[in-house]
Amino acid sequence: MFHNKKRGHAEDLASPSKKLRSRVENLYLSGRLTGQDAAELQMDASDCGMSGFKRRSVGTEGCKLNRNAARDMLRRCLRKSQWPEIYEAEIRVWDEKLNVTKYAKVAFMLPHEILNSLFKKNPKFNFEDLTAAAESARQHCRDVTEGYGQTMIPMALWCDGTPYSWDRTSSLEVTMMSLPGLGPPNSTWRFPVTALPKNCIAKGETFEDIWEIAGRAKVAGHTIPHRCVLAEVRADWKCLSEVFGLPNWKSTSGICARCSATPESFRDFSSEAAWRRERYDHDAFAQRQLADGKKLSGIFSCPHFVTTCFKIDWLHVMDLGCSQDALGNIFWHILPQLGPNQSAQVAAMHLAMKQYYRENTVQDTIDKLTVTMIRKKANATPKLNARAAETRALIPFALQLAEKYLSGGSKFDKTVLRTMQHLAHAYDCLSRENWNAEVLRVECFKFLKRYCSLEDASQDENAWRMKPKFHMMAEIALELDNPSCNWCYRDEEAGGTMARIAYAKGGNVTPWAVSSRLLRKFCAEFPVPVLV
Template identity: 55%
Template structure:
């Protein structure tokens, strides 16, 4: 679900009846079985005389989901759900109003995690991105106490059968955890997108996260709620005032560019006054990737950016109320920038240029390209293969600009084949085709740098900027609408300048966990609102997973 460790393996539990019960509960918690079906299986098992099963009451269908979830939650080690009022959008009355939303707060999750793992070296930051290590070391120096990082990820993912409604997901993780524990993701909350009040719902959430982060930095469990009211839950009253084993700060926030702009008020790709929070790049200057580019010479620090936001009367997000959180804590992810962005643009333009060399008409050309692709995949043992190739996957009929329409994993798998095609089909004596060939070569080198064995920050930066300059030159040489250098290419420049290894903060595991969270949120019946969705996801996580014990 939120970790790649499977639950209920045959050899993990000695008792066959317990294994069966775990499997039934797991199917219910993953939304593979409805509560009524799961309760029916338990009743059948009880009537067969198996221990550990109870016969469900005859009139239990009305609250079957609630009753089944309560049984699954009996031995949960996680804190109870935290309820907070935030502003949400009421679709029925078309107004913004306050409503209760369920949360798992970072300071409570980490409190129980540290209690379960008292001897684990959470202070070892070797697995963190270099910028996160530097940020924590600088904060520790200022405070005179050792602090460790935690990170958040947020994005929207479809969660109903026709993909017409999205779930806004927030997940927490610890970037310092090594393999295999680095795959753990802890849900904070999940809200239907149609219940999000623009500029209000998320601001209330970040206020709550800031309060939770303050408790983590103080290192003490709070004695009252974020709104000053006393706790109602026995668990929170019992643990109030106790010490949190490690001081923590929010040192990393991962999201795609669309989310950064819409949720946090950061500049977006069409902003006329500037498209970047870290420099002065704008729509007229971002394509210049030389060492003397205006945006390379005019860089923004944290306070410079906030001043610009204030002067332009733009949102200054509540996320900045988290202690020691700065603009450097926002991480631009490789998946959206390259796998679903620049690389797809580059490969799409390459194929569009090469197609006329492969046959007399486009149908034959695409078929020939796909045959060569399948052979290459088979010869090289590539697993993330595409099942088909159509002209619309290279350039959509209603678009002028070619761009491959692939999943991220399919794009990564296609990079070596793109180089094979470029090397074989392009004329090295032709100036334009030679330029294309070099662009593909630099793209391949950018991806090669991601390997742990080949990682070297200065060489990675060199490869990225070589690719960007080559692509910029191609746009100047190409016909209109081809080899267009979009604003997203500037994000690649910022990734290169940051000096972090992309694998230290990329979002592949976050996306997977977010998709699982969306599947769990989908209900076969009952109300669908901000309270029911969030409580369903958090309770199912708490029921399925124990607090992990790290070896």
């Protein structure tokens, strides 16, 4: 979606003046030019006799532009936008200077209006085809449709933080929406609802106000061609806990919103495990929350929204969690066989890794491997420090390494090999062509049981340690969804684009300034898509 500028390539325009204007606007919207620099370039073009550019006022030659140059430039970029007007609302935010919660104006794009613009732009597109959606989203829509008598379209929300300052010290909390039913190439589209600097978030207040605002229907009185239902909320475990109030990995009363698993009981992955018998539906979870003195998130006020609409993300649970733990432990276990000292061992492993990359034309590669990337400290649990895509790409390599060095070893070595085989088989069935829910369930639980046995048998008390996130892997295995249908890779990519758009080389860093700049620049850079 976001790699190419949707305003069009300047080379495709016939007029030289239009080409130049398009280039200047794209440079401004991408953050490579300030508003004043872009305005100066356009007025210089006008001075050269090119048509279609803003003229310099008489008597202002050599004078500095006014401070509203960026605002005026953005307005010119928005002249032909078909997106809805920005919605303004006051919500509770955190004032870092005064250390108090206060009300401040924030910009929104209401989901109802986004959908209305999308439907109007694509009147002949079949939005009711849900083939590309996850099974749980399709089932949720079928259940709601029975009550309304009208076909429902699933909608999804994603919420997470992303660095957006030049030195990556400031984080932006982004809320975006998407339509899970859209198949390729339309499935990459994400639409921002709002965004705020992380230091402006008041815990337990800001996001509650956001959910209340996002549910407003500003197009009331107008007919929307289709009806949607919020079927998915995607986020990492930390966000689900802090923003939506779901249990976290430290909750003594239960670490999961779907079962009775606790920090002590989650390690039992047998079919007779207590948490597999004691499952929570939406009402049971709500009762437990209230019994623990916790408030229910305002997101539950959305019609037909239930706890199963919160999706457990494979990217954060596996590619940035369990798989990195497994790879770190396997690499650490094999290292002593690769050389006389750790430096030589790591160098030999990286050499084998690079050979694997070349033979399999892997794109997401680790350019440098160090001991601390496998195990940070001697008393720490081994865990590979890599990006999510790099981790996924190393699963087959780790299996090859285990087959080469562990197949003829001890009983412990063979258990490590079989553990890696189960993990690799689980990854193999993630594609739509190879998807098999039963295979994923069986392989995941075999992996978890063997990993548990490795923790018990390991002589290193810090190795092969079971963490609560492994329970989330078990919950993914129990679902009917293909994890690739609702993982957050596309959302994270879109979040990075939002960070680029929100970045400014100057100006205020207030809730209104950041949120309005992001939404307006998004509307200017990306027109309402024509779905194919």
